[in-house]
Amino acid sequence: MNETPYxxxxxxxxxxxxxxxxxxxxxxxxxxxxxxGGAAARAEQLAVLEVLSHEMLTAPxxxxxxxxxxxxxxxxxxxxxxxxxxxxxxxxxxxxxxxxLVEALSRASQRCELAWRQARxxxxxxxxxxxxxxxxxxxxxxxxxxxxxxGLSPYEALVDxxxxxxxxxxxxxxxxxxAGFLPDFLGAVLERQAARPAGELPPGPFPAEHQxxxxxxxxxxxxxxxxxxxxxxxxxxxxxxxxxxxxxxTRYDEADFASAMMGVLHETGxxxxxxxxxxxxxxxxxxxxxxxxxxxxxxxxxxxxxxxxPEFVGFLAPLAREAFGGSGPLWEPENLLRLYHRVEPGFIRxxxxxxxxxxxxxxxxxxxxxxxxxELSLDDLPGAWNEGFHRxxxxxxxxxxxxxxxxxxxxxxxxxxxxxxTLGALIAAQLFDAARRARxxxxxxxxxxxxxxxxxxxxxxxxxxxSRWSTAELVGRASGKPLDPGVFKAHLKARYLDS
Amino acid sequence: MNETPYxxxxxxxxxxxxxxxxxxxxxxxxxxxxxxGGAAARAEQLAVLEVLSHEMLTAPxxxxxxxxxxxxxxxxxxxxxxxxxxxxxxxxxxxxxxxxLVEALSRASQRCELAWRQARxxxxxxxxxxxxxxxxxxxxxxxxxxxxxxGLSPYEALVDxxxxxxxxxxxxxxxxxxAGFLPDFLGAVLERQAARPAGELPPGPFPAEHQxxxxxxxxxxxxxxxxxxxxxxxxxxxxxxxxxxxxxxTRYDEADFASAMMGVLHETGxxxxxxxxxxxxxxxxxxxxxxxxxxxxxxxxxxxxxxxxPEFVGFLAPLAREAFGGSGPLWEPENLLRLYHRVEPGFIRxxxxxxxxxxxxxxxxxxxxxxxxxELSLDDLPGAWNEGFHRxxxxxxxxxxxxxxxxxxxxxxxxxxxxxxTLGALIAAQLFDAARRARxxxxxxxxxxxxxxxxxxxxxxxxxxxSRWSTAELVGRASGKPLDPGVFKAHLKARYLDS
Numbered sequence: 001m002n003e004t005p006y007x008x009x010x011x012x013x014x015x016x017x018x019x020x021x022x023x024x025x026x027x028x029x030x031x032x033x034x035x036x037g038g039a040a041a042r043a044e045q046l047a048v049l050e051v052l053s054h055e056m057l058t059a060p061x062x063x064x065x066x067x068x069x070x071x072x073x074x075x076x077x078x079x080x081x082x083x084x085x086x087x088x089x090x091x092x093x094x095x096x097x098x099x100x101l102v103e104a105l106s107r108a109s110q111r112c113e114l115a116w117r118q119a120r121x122x123x124x125x126x127x128x129x130x131x132x133x134x135x136x137x138x139x140x141x142x143x144x145x146x147x148x149x150x151g152l153s154p155y156e157a158l159v160d161x162x163x164x165x166x167x168x169x170x171x172x173x174x175x176x177x178x179a180g181f182l183p184d185f186l187g188a189v190l191e192r193q194a195a196r197p198a199g200e201l202p203p204g205p206f207p208a209e210h211q212x213x214x215x216x217x218x219x220x221x222x223x224x225x226x227x228x229x230x231x232x233x234x235x236x237x238x239x240x241x242x243x244x245x246x247x248x249x250t251r252y253d254e255a256d257f258a259s260a261m262m263g264v265l266h267e268t269g270x271x272x273x274x275x276x277x278x279x280x281x282x283x284x285x286x287x288x289x290x291x292x293x294x295x296x297x298x299x300x301x302x303x304x305x306x307x308x309x310p311e312f313v314g315f316l317a318p319l320a321r322e323a324f325g326g327s328g329p330l331w332e333p334e335n336l337l338r339l340y341h342r343v344e345p346g347f348i349r350x351x352x353x354x355x356x357x358x359x360x361x362x363x364x365x366x367x368x369x370x371x372x373x374x375e376l377s378l379d380d381l382p383g384a385w386n387e388g389f390h391r392x393x394x395x396x397x398x399x400x401x402x403x404x405x406x407x408x409x410x411x412x413x414x415x416x417x418x419x420x421x422t423l424g425a426l427i428a429a430q431l432f433d434a435a436r437r438a439r440x441x442x443x444x445x446x447x448x449x450x451x452x453x454x455x456x457x458x459x460x461x462x463x464x465x466x467s468r469w470s471t472a473e474l475v476g477r478a479s480g481k482p483l484d485p486g487v488f489k490a491h492l493k494a495r496y497l498d499s
Numbered sequence: 500m501n502e503t504p505y506x507x508x509x510x511x512x513x514x515x516x517x518x519x520x521x522x523x524x525x526x527x528x529x530x531x532x533x534x535x536g537g538a539a540a541r542a543e544q545l546a547v548l549e550v551l552s553h554e555m556l557t558a559p560x561x562x563x564x565x566x567x568x569x570x571x572x573x574x575x576x577x578x579x580x581x582x583x584x585x586x587x588x589x590x591x592x593x594x595x596x597x598x599x600l601v602e603a604l605s606r607a608s609q610r611c612e613l614a615w616r617q618a619r620x621x622x623x624x625x626x627x628x629x630x631x632x633x634x635x636x637x638x639x640x641x642x643x644x645x646x647x648x649x650g651l652s653p654y655e656a657l658v659d660x661x662x663x664x665x666x667x668x669x670x671x672x673x674x675x676x677x678a679g680f681l682p683d684f685l686g687a688v689l690e691r692q693a694a695r696p697a698g699e700l701p702p703g704p705f706p707a708e709h710q711x712x713x714x715x716x717x718x719x720x721x722x723x724x725x726x727x728x729x730x731x732x733x734x735x736x737x738x739x740x741x742x743x744x745x746x747x748x749t750r751y752d753e754a755d756f757a758s759a760m761m762g763v764l765h766e767t768g769x770x771x772x773x774x775x776x777x778x779x780x781x782x783x784x785x786x787x788x789x790x791x792x793x794x795x796x797x798x799x800x801x802x803x804x805x806x807x808x809p810e811f812v813g814f815l816a817p818l819a820r821e822a823f824g825g826s827g828p829l830w831e832p833e834n835l836l837r838l839y840h841r842v843e844p845g846f847i848r849x850x851x852x853x854x855x856x857x858x859x860x861x862x863x864x865x866x867x868x869x870x871x872x873x874e875l876s877l878d879d880l881p882g883a884w885n886e887g888f889h890r891x892x893x894x895x896x897x898x899x900x901x902x903x904x905x906x907x908x909x910x911x912x913x914x915x916x917x918x919x920x921t922l923g924a925l926i927a928a929q930l931f932d933a934a935r936r937a938r939x940x941x942x943x944x945x946x947x948x949x950x951x952x953x954x955x956x957x958x959x960x961x962x963x964x965x966s967r968w969s970t971a972e973l974v975g976r977a978s979g980k981p982l983d984p985g986v987f988k989a990h991l992k993a994r995y996l997d998s
Contacts, residue, residue, distance in 0.1 A: 018543045018544050019544075019548070022522075022545075025541075026524060029524060035729060037727035037743050037744065038741070040743060041520065041742070041743040041781075042524075045520055045521040046521075047517075049521060052551060226534060227534055228534060230532065242537070242540050243540070244536050244537050245537025282540075283543070
């Protein structure tokens with residue numbers, strides 16, 4: 001083999017990514033399998049893996065090889081050049097932090113996350129606040145160090161790790177647009193909804209085992225390959241694992257089958273993205289999913305765009321009826337569709353409909369920016385949350401469990417992640433619209449439970465491109481135009497006002 | 500903190516052991532959770548972890564710190580000195596191998612093990628032979644490299660990794676003694692057994708779910724803490740995980756509840772050893788279980804000594820009857836005891852009774868010594884197996900599935916492991932005998948399902964001592980005398996001829 005600086009870089013990053021994937025599998029186990037008493041030992045394992053990964057990235061040899069490879073870049077192919085760009089990006093993020101901070105962050109996150117589980121269950125913000133304060137101090141140090149290295153503001157430097165290239169100047173106009181559009185729109189939707197028969201949940205209970213079988217049936221229809229993945233149970237549904245072994249989780253509510261089912265369809269969207277990444281670029285930075293906004297677009301495209309469409313609900317209704325041995329008009333597609341299109345302001349983000357969801361995100365975006373900038377103190381967080389929530393959705397959370405304790409993100413050290421959810425919803429609408437224009441047979445195929453045309457388009461336009469392009473380029477190449485919130489708004493109008 | 504060469508060594512080994520434990524968790528997942536399509540990605544992760552662990556061990560700084568710490572050894576406490584000895588031992592084993600061989604062995608083992616699964620299912624030795632040949636070549640290179648470094652024979656150098664200090668000159672007289680004793684003894688047992696009513700399996704089926712509930716009930720009685728461990732299903736029952744999070748597995752045969760149950764009791768013995776290791780020495784070499792013979796002694800002490808005793812079967816019988824909704828005389832302790840004491844030569848090691856079990860081990864011990872010494876070729880292995888089996892137990896396996904394909908060990912690269920099973924059986928008999936002498940209330944307590952006196956003694960004499968002493972010292976200190984096969988033979992006579 002002809003060794004070049006670039007080929008040696010590939011070998012280094014391959015090794016590092018295998019290490020990161022090992023850590024990812026252990027994080028899946030933490031959430032889905034680990035007994036509570038295993039947390040301290042696991043935190044130790046994860047801290048060691050993170051520090052080793054950081055050492056590989058920041059070793060002097062990595063920098064030398066990056067410099068030498070960039071000098072030979074004109075001789076590289078386009079994927080290789082993109083890979084080199086991603087390596088440099090990761091290197092910039094990594095070298096901004098010293099090993100002590102990486103380890104301290106890993107340990108403080110695990111500690112705070114464990115305390116948060118209890119605090120949330122007991123709605124006791126005061127109990128977790130000291131650990132969150134310790135963690136936030138470290139997060140601020142990280143943000144400042146990265147800001148200096150990347151030439152960004154501290155908050156933007158955090159966002160950039162989740163969604164490369166995304167800036168506050170991109171987010172603000174999009175969120176302001178939505179914040180302006182949604183209140184009146186929501187009012188109109190609620191008024192129209194009140195004038196029509198409400199969707200009703202068919203009578204349960206819905207045994208978890210039957211829900212799981214139905215979920216697996218739907219996953220298989222969409223294209224999930226059980227030779228390369230699993231469905232398990234965890235307190236907080238997520239998608240983990242690696243491309244060849246994707247692990248998704250859900251939780252079952254025996255009084256309401258729709259919640260777990262829609263959750264599974266959502267995670268299946270994530271899973272198909274991971275599974276569709278190009279095998280030739282596995283374990284290389286360019287072979288990874290583009291970013292968290294693009295990832296969320298894939299889950300929302302599946303859950304919100306494809307699987308709440310009249311076509312899919314027509315396919316689903318008889319399967320669901322059969323799975324639970326039901327009968328009667330509540331199992332008709334018309335009723336289920338009204339159920340899945342129900343709009344209702346509520347306190348919990350993960351249960352929100354797609355109309356009110358952006359309000360949840362805008363609130364968190366504003367608060368976390370202020371927290372990172374040290375313009376909001378943790379003492380004032382619950383009050384600021386409740387006030388902000390009331391301004392956006394007209395209701396005040398009765399306790400912190402339904403307020404600032406509900407989400408794991410901050411308590412796990414993930415500041416700067418929230419904006420990607422709503423970016424993902426905008427991208428999902430735009431991609432699904434483009435897919436249907438390119439392949440008009442998609443809706444009818446979905447009505448037969450055949451996702452091949454949709455998945456084929458996604459594999460070609462999104463999954464198979466991995467991180468070769470920026471998010472903006474990827475959206476532009478797939479849909480023919482820059483990201484346009486008008487498509488999302490048109491989707492909402494069509495579904496909630498005109499249908 | 501006052502840094503010394505020794506304290507820096509502790510920090511290095513702590514980090515390395517956390518890495519090894521991460522790999523251990525991923526191996527558990529491989530066996531218990533991973534879909535088949537995940538194997539290639541997982542093999543990559545495990546290879547990287549193994550190579551990194553090897554690099555940490557063989558880095559020049561480790562040697563410098565070992566030398567400096569040994570110079571200051573008189574100032575260390577007894578546990579620290581023992582820890583230093585274990586570190587040096589691991590270092591000798593590790594530095595004997597170069598990184599290329601470590602990685603090649605990791606990959607070849609995973610490859611061969613995967614092929615073996617299929618080959619065993621189809622009884623097709625020829626299909627796996629080329630991969631086994633590749634693996635055996637690497638194992639021989641490992642054995643020779645370690646032999647040179649440790650001043651042992653190649654085979655002994657392999658054994659030493661599983662059971663430190665165990666030599667062929669220890670094994671041969673013990674195995675010759677047993678090989679001389681067992682044929683006549685087996686004849687006498689079978690004759691006596693034929694003259695009495697046979698134990699009969701109560702009528703099934705025994706749903707896996709009910710078996711699992713019974714197993715968990717028994718595990719809890721013995722002292723397994725589900726806050727710090729799990730019971731799952733895998734093709735090959737084993738005990739994995741770490742001290743704070745012990746993972747045991749079993750497999751359920753719905754036609755025979757005894758098989759999974761006894762397997763679970765066996766693995767619970769392993770689990771309690773791991774769980775009982777001293778917290779103060781976690782992640783240090785001296786804090787690990789002593790070796791595989793001692794580990795097997797803990798599982799066999801539980802399964803064979805304690806849980807096949809009349810006292811335990813008296814406790815178990817009503818629980819089992821209730822678990823499966825049974826009734827009638829077949830659920831009486833007398834019948835179940837005859838069932839659990841049934842002796843019957845068979846082809847499969849893991850199903851063997853404790854009388855014929857040593858014959859299975861002696862056969863494998865002889866064959867693997869010859870394979871490592873290159874005195875037996877893989878072409879001749881199936882024939883040599885069948886011939887040797889016939890000499891020892893008077894039967895010829897009808898196919899390789901029931902012959903040389905039955906065990907995972909060789910196909911996973913584990914040569915030199917088998918002798919520890921029978922060593923473990925001898926130690927188990929001697930420790931259980933010593934425990935009952937020291938605490939005469941043990942049998943009656945077991946009859947009430949109360950394992951506190953037995954577990955208390957084991958924790959004090961064995962588990963809590965971790966690797967502070969050699970196996971020989973540990974056995975001597977706990978039982979008051981050197982390992983004596985007479986205790987095991989006396990146990991067999993008492994149970995199978997005199998009871």
